[in-house]
Amino acid sequence: MKLEMICTGEEVLAGQIVDTNAAWVADTLMDHGIEMQQRMTVGDRLEDLIQAFQQRSQHADIILVNGGIGPTSDDMSSLAMAMAIGEPQVENKEWRQRLTQWFAKNQRPMPVNNLKQAMLPESAIMVDNPVGTACGFRVKLNRAWLFFTPGVPFELKRMVTDQFIPFIKNEFDLDKPVKVTKLLTIGGGESFLAEKLQDIHLPEGIELGYRSSMPYIEIKIFARGEKAIAHLDSVAAEINICLADLIVAKNQLSLAAELHQLLLDSGKTLAIAESCTGGMLSSQLVDFAGSSRYLVHSIVSYSNAAKVNLLGVDESIIDIHGAVSIETVEQMAEGARAVLDSDYALATSGIAGPDGGTDEKPVGTVAIALACREQIFSQILQLPARSRGLVRSLTCAVALDMLRRKLNKTAVLVNYPSYKKGN
Amino acid sequence: MKLEMICTGEEVLAGQIVDTNAAWVADTLMDHGIEMQQRMTVGDRLEDLIQAFQQRSQHADIILVNGGIGPTSDDMSSLAMAMAIGEPQVENKEWRQRLTQWFAKNQRPMPVNNLKQAMLPESAIMVDNPVGTACGFRVKLNRAWLFFTPGVPFELKRMVTDQFIPFIKNEFDLDKPVKVTKLLTIGGGESFLAEKLQDIHLPEGIELGYRSSMPYIEIKIFARGEKAIAHLDSVAAEINICLADLIVAKNQLSLAAELHQLLLDSGKTLAIAESCTGGMLSSQLVDFAGSSRYLVHSIVSYSNAAKVNLLGVDESIIDIHGAVSIETVEQMAEGARAVLDSDYALATSGIAGPDGGTDEKPVGTVAIALACREQIFSQILQLPARSRGLVRSLTCAVALDMLRRKLNKTAVLVNYPSYKKGN
Numbered sequence: 001m002k003l004e005m006i007c008t009g010e011e012v013l014a015g016q017i018v019d020t021n022a023a024w025v026a027d028t029l030m031d032h033g034i035e036m037q038q039r040m041t042v043g044d045r046l047e048d049l050i051q052a053f054q055q056r057s058q059h060a061d062i063i064l065v066n067g068g069i070g071p072t073s074d075d076m077s078s079l080a081m082a083m084a085i086g087e088p089q090v091e092n093k094e095w096r097q098r099l100t101q102w103f104a105k106n107q108r109p110m111p112v113n114n115l116k117q118a119m120l121p122e123s124a125i126m127v128d129n130p131v132g133t134a135c136g137f138r139v140k141l142n143r144a145w146l147f148f149t150p151g152v153p154f155e156l157k158r159m160v161t162d163q164f165i166p167f168i169k170n171e172f173d174l175d176k177p178v179k180v181t182k183l184l185t186i187g188g189g190e191s192f193l194a195e196k197l198q199d200i201h202l203p204e205g206i207e208l209g210y211r212s213s214m215p216y217i218e219i220k221i222f223a224r225g226e227k228a229i230a231h232l233d234s235v236a237a238e239i240n241i242c243l244a245d246l247i248v249a250k251n252q253l254s255l256a257a258e259l260h261q262l263l264l265d266s267g268k269t270l271a272i273a274e275s276c277t278g279g280m281l282s283s284q285l286v287d288f289a290g291s292s293r294y295l296v297h298s299i300v301s302y303s304n305a306a307k308v309n310l311l312g313v314d315e316s317i318i319d320i321h322g323a324v325s326i327e328t329v330e331q332m333a334e335g336a337r338a339v340l341d342s343d344y345a346l347a348t349s350g351i352a353g354p355d356g357g358t359d360e361k362p363v364g365t366v367a368i369a370l371a372c373r374e375q376i377f378s379q380i381l382q383l384p385a386r387s388r389g390l391v392r393s394l395t396c397a398v399a400l401d402m403l404r405r406k407l408n409k410t411a412v413l414v415n416y417p418s419y420k421k422g423n
Numbered sequence: 424m425k426l427e428m429i430c431t432g433e434e435v436l437a438g439q440i441v442d443t444n445a446a447w448v449a450d451t452l453m454d455h456g457i458e459m460q461q462r463m464t465v466g467d468r469l470e471d472l473i474q475a476f477q478q479r480s481q482h483a484d485i486i487l488v489n490g491g492i493g494p495t496s497d498d499m500s501s502l503a504m505a506m507a508i509g510e511p512q513v514e515n516k517e518w519r520q521r522l523t524q525w526f527a528k529n530q531r532p533m534p535v536n537n538l539k540q541a542m543l544p545e546s547a548i549m550v551d552n553p554v555g556t557a558c559g560f561r562v563k564l565n566r567a568w569l570f571f572t573p574g575v576p577f578e579l580k581r582m583v584t585d586q587f588i589p590f591i592k593n594e595f596d597l598d599k600p601v602k603v604t605k606l607l608t609i610g611g612g613e614s615f616l617a618e619k620l621q622d623i624h625l626p627e628g629i630e631l632g633y634r635s636s637m638p639y640i641e642i643k644i645f646a647r648g649e650k651a652i653a654h655l656d657s658v659a660a661e662i663n664i665c666l667a668d669l670i671v672a673k674n675q676l677s678l679a680a681e682l683h684q685l686l687l688d689s690g691k692t693l694a695i696a697e698s699c700t701g702g703m704l705s706s707q708l709v710d711f712a713g714s715s716r717y718l719v720h721s722i723v724s725y726s727n728a729a730k731v732n733l734l735g736v737d738e739s740i741i742d743i744h745g746a747v748s749i750e751t752v753e754q755m756a757e758g759a760r761a762v763l764d765s766d767y768a769l770a771t772s773g774i775a776g777p778d779g780g781t782d783e784k785p786v787g788t789v790a791i792a793l794a795c796r797e798q799i800f801s802q803i804l805q806l807p808a809r810s811r812g813l814v815r816s817l818t819c820a821v822a823l824d825m826l827r828r829k830l831n832k833t834a835v836l837v838n839y840p841s842y843k844k845g846n
Binding site for chain 1: 706
C-alpha cells in the first residue's frame with residue numbers, strides 16, 4: 001500500500017505557515033504502522049492541482065489531500081479533482097442541508113460562498129465532517145483513492161482519526177503491527193551516536209533513525225512485525241548501555257516532560273534561579289499542567305543587583321570570581337533554595353553571546369548548579385555557541401538533566417562528549 | 424523561472440519534525456520576489472529520491488534540495504543524484520581537505536562516516552558550506568539545476584543567503600526590484616483583518632498577504648517594481664490608520680524585538696512577575712543580547728507563597744479575590760517594581776488550562792498589570808483557550824503590548840476584538 005499526501009494552499013507553499021498538519025498526519029499514521037511514502041505541496045493554481053492529482057494517482061494507492069475545501073475563491077480542490085477525472089461537480093443534497101442547519105443553529109445567515117462547499121465531483125463519496133462546514137469526500141482516480149480533508153487543524157484531526165484511518169485499515173491489508181521506541185539524547189552529535197551504535201546487532205524488522213532537534217538528538221527504534229517487536233526492548237536496553245549517560249528520556253518529547261513526571265512522582269519541590277536562561281528553564285516546566293505542585297518559584301536574576309538582593313549572593317564573590325563562575329552559581333542555587341525552603345534548586349549563569357565573551361570565558365561558557373538540602377553539585381561547561389538561543393537551550397537541558405539524574409539516584413555530573421568541561 | 428523544492432529525510436516525511444526549513448526558504452525567497460511553485464517531501468528511499476530528481480527536473484528550472492548530505496547511512500542525496508544522472512560519485516579533494524582541517528581544528532578524530540560527505544556526483548560543482556561538514560553542490564539534469572543544501576537549519580540558511588539566492592538571481596533574469604513591509608498584529612482574526620482592509624485601494628504591483636503565526640497575524644505588503652515600491656509607505660500608513668490598535672510592530676519579527684529596542688532607547692528599567700506565563704515573558708526578552716541593560720529581575724511566583732513572600736502580595740487579597748484577579752496582579756506588579764525600584768514592572772496571572780477553570784473564571788482568563796512609578800494599569804481578558812501554550816503566549820503578547828504602548832505614549836489599555844474583556 002503506497003500512501004502519499006498532497007497539501008494545498010498558497011499559504012503553506014509560500015512558507016506563511018509551517019505545515020504542522022502534514023507533520024501531525026504522518027506522525028499519527030506512523031503510530032498505526034502506516035508509513036507516508038511521499039508528500040507534495042501545491043499552491044492554489046488550478047492547473048498545478050489537476051496535474052498533481054493526475055500524476056500522483058498513477059503512483060499511489062491512497063492520497064490524503066489536505067486543504068482547499070473551504071468557502072473562498074482560492075479553495076478549489078473539489079473543482080480541480082472533478083476536472084482531473086473529467087466529470088462535473090454536482091451538489092451534494094445531504095451536505096447542503098447540513099450547511100443550512102449549521103448556520104441556522106449558529107443564528108447566522110449563510111454566506112452564498114458557503115454553498116460551494118456542497119459541490120463535489122460527481123463520483124465522490126461524501127465523508128462526514130461533524131465539526132465544520134467543509135465537506136470531506138473521497139474519490140477514485142487511476143490506482144488511487146483520493147481522500148479530501150479540511151485545512152483547519154481540529155477538523156482535519158477529527159476526520160483522520162474517525163474516518164481516514166479506519167478506511168485505509170479496512171481497504172488495505174494492514175495487519176503487520178509496528179511499534180516505535182524513542183530515546184532522547186543530549187551531549188553527543190549524530191555521527192558520534194551513529195558510530196557508537198554501528199556494532200549493535202539489529203534483528204530483522206528493526207531499524208534505527210536519528211532526528212536532530214536541538215537540544216536533543218532523538219534515536220528512533222522502529223520495529224515492524226511481531227518478531228521484531230519482541231526484540232524491541234532488548235535493542236533499546238543494548239543502546240542504553242552503549243550510550244550510557246547520553247540518554248535522558250524514553251518515549252518522551254522533552255527532558256522537561258521527563259523531569260515533570262519525576263518531580264510529580266517524587267513529591268519534592270523545586271526553586272530556580274536563572275541568569276542566562278532568563279526564564280526559559282522555568283517556562284519549560286510551567287508548560288505542563290500540574291507544575292504548580294512542585295515549582296515554588298523561579299527568580300530570573302539577570303542583574304547582579306538581583307543576584308545579591310533576591311538570592312543573597314555575596315557581592316564580593318561576584319567581584320572576585322565573576323557572575324559566570326562555580327562560586328556565584330552555587331550561591332545562586334543555595335539562595336534560591338533557601339527562599340521558600342524547597343527540596344531542590346537549580347541555578348544557571350552563562351555567557352549566551354553573541355557578545356560578552358573573553359579569552360578565559362568565551363561565549364558558550366555556562367555555570368550550572370543543583371542545590372539539595374545537604375549537598376550541592378555544580379559544573380562549568382563550554383557549550384557550542386552557534387547562537388544565543390542554542391546556548392540557552394543547551395544550558396536548560398543540562399540543568400534539567402542534573403536534577404533528573406539526582407531524582408534517579410545516578411551520578412549528577414557526567415561527561416557529555418560535545419560539551420567540554422570549562423574552568 | 425520555475426522554482427521547486429525537494430525536502431528529503433524520513434524524519435521530515437514521517438512528521439517527526441515540522442518542516443520549518445521549507446517554510447523559512449519559501450518566506451526568504453518571497454522577500455526577494457522569488458516564488459516557490461511546488462514542494463515535494465521524500466523519505467530516505469533511494470528509488471524514491473531518484474524518481475523525484477528525474478521527474479521534477481523535467482518540470483522545474485531550479486530545484487532546491489534540502490537534507491540528506493550528512494554523514495549517516497540514511498543520507499543519500501548525493502548517491503541518488505549520481506544515479507539519477509547515471510554517473511559515478513567521485514571524491515571532491517577540496518572538501519576532503521576541508522573535513523580533515525575541520526576535525527583537526529576541533530581536536531576531534533574524524534569519524535570514517537564523514538568522508539562520505541566529500542563524495543559528489545561526477546558533474547557536480549561544489550557549493551561552499553563554511554559552517555559545517557556537509558558539502559553543498561549543484562548539478563544539472565534535464566532542464567533543471569538541482570542545488571543541494573544541508574538539513575541543519577543554520578547551515579541551510581547561510582547557504583541559501585550567501586549562495587543560492589545570488590546564484591538564481593544571476594542565472595535567471597530577476598531584475599524587477601521587490602520590497603516587502605511586514606506589519607505584526609495581535610487581537611484580531613485573519614478574516615476580521617481582511618474585512619477591515621477590503622476597501623483599501625492597492626496600487627498596481629502591490630499585494631497583501633496574511634500569515635498566522637500565533638500570537639501574531641502578520642500582514643505582508645508586497646511591492647513589485649519601482650512604481651509599486653514608491654507607494655509602499657503610503658499603503659502601510661493607510662493600513663495603520665485602518666487597524667489602529669492592532670498593529671504592534673513594523674518590520675520586526677516579534678513584539679519582544681520591538682519592545683527590546685524601545686526599552687533600550689528609553690533607558691528605563693523593567694522588572695517582571697510571572698505566574699501563568701512562568702518565565703516565558705522574561706525569556707522572550709532575554710533572547711536578545713543587551714536585555715541586561717533594562718531587565719533587572721523577573722520573579723516566577725508560581726506558588727501563592729512566592730507571591731506573598733517574594734512580591735509582598737497580601738495573603739488576604741488572594742483569599743478574597745483569587746490569584747487570578749485585578750487586585751492580585753496589581754499587587755504582584757507593584758511588588759515586583761519595588762524590589763529593585765525599577766521604572767516599570769509587568770505582572771501576569773491566569774488560568775492556562777487545561778484544568779483549573781471555573782464558570783466564573785474559565786480557562787483562558789488572565790489578569791495582566793503594568794506598574795509605573797506613579798500609576799498602575801491592569802486588565803482581565805478572556806483569551807482563546809485552545810491550548811495551554813496559546814494562552815501563555817497570548818498573555819505574553821498583551822503584557823508586552825501594554826508596555827510598548829506606554830513607552831510610545833499611547834493608551835495602554837485598548838480593545839482587541841478577539842480577546843473579550845473578563846471580569
